[in-house]
Amino acid sequence: MFSGMDDEQMSEKMRLQKYLAKCGIASRRHAEQMIRDGRVRVNGHTVTEMGVTVSEHDLVEFDGKPVVPEEKPVYIMLNKPRGYVTTVSDPQGRKTVMDLVDDVPERVYPVGRLDYDTTGLLILTNDGDFAYHSTHPGHEVNKTYLAEVEGIPSENALKKLREGILLDGRPTSPAKVELVEQKKHSAVLRITIHEGRNRQVKRMCEAVGHPVKKLKRIAIGNLTLGDLKPGQWRYLSASDIRKIKGDKNG
Known part of the structure; x- marks a missing residue:
């Protein structure tokens, strides 16, 4: 902090x-x-x-x-489980990620969004500048996911993902895509992007004929989940913040 x-x-x-x-x-x-x-x-x-x-x-x-300035900026890393919406409140009465950090005394909010059924690394903070830096495409902060997809993608499908997929009339930026595991009827891909379009990874995979079965964010910048269990959170250190901003010496 x-x-x-x-x-x-x-x-x-x-x-x-x-x-x-x-x-x-x-x-x-x-x-x-x-x-x-x-x-x-x-x-x-x-x-x-x-x-x-x-x-x-x-x-x-x-x-x-x-409105008054917060006394101290706070940065929290949460391993989001399935079944939580990434909002401060939900009009439908569903559980939100705020329920998982209700013992944090400061008022924080999620940076970016993970879908209801997507798991993994989520940052919460009260530092708007940090949130802006982390989510604005111009700053190109990488987000890395493990995506289990239906079927086994061909090299051509992987090539399309790497080069960019046309979504909403414009192509996605080039992505880093690696096939890390083949199962009987599915495969696990490691996908790294820096954009933050709505449901981007799921839509990219669906566009090449391999819908996502499970999706987990494992890293933001050089910050990884480590051994943080689903539903658990911890405060980030100054070194952690540098990892998100791309300082590999952090």
Whole structure:
């Protein structure tokens, strides 16, 4: 865990969406949408446009409640089991990943998303800048998965996955794909991507005729799950954070 912003940092002006992210409300990208939706007020006035800057001297409210910076950024690694949705709350009443970290005193939220039936490495934090860095495609943070797929993919199918699959009218970025195990009627692939499109790995495999039976994320950057059991979590160290950001010396 790390210390939070100091007084000098917070006295400086910063963009509203960055301020909201620093306060642990949401990632910077999601904070932008919250602003557009009219859920944020500054000094009593609703803000819906980007470009507004604020400091600690401004009154910022989200859904009518004052927003203040978190005292300390927190970073948590969770081994997500099946049967949990990756959201802070669920209108359908399903279990969420927040139920697995309900003993964490700080308010945190998931970075990115794993499907209901997808397992593995998930980060939760209150650091919006870190969340933005980890999920924005421009930063090219690798995510590595083990995917058990139906059938045995041919070399041609693997080649297509590596070169890019057309999804929603545009190709995926090249992926690292390795056949790590062959079973009687299925195979296990290790797939590394840096994009974060909706259900991307599942859709890529389905596009080459090998639907995913099981999917587990095993690494983000150079950070791996290690011996963390399903449903368990731990705090990340400074060295862990460097591994996510691609510092191999971390």
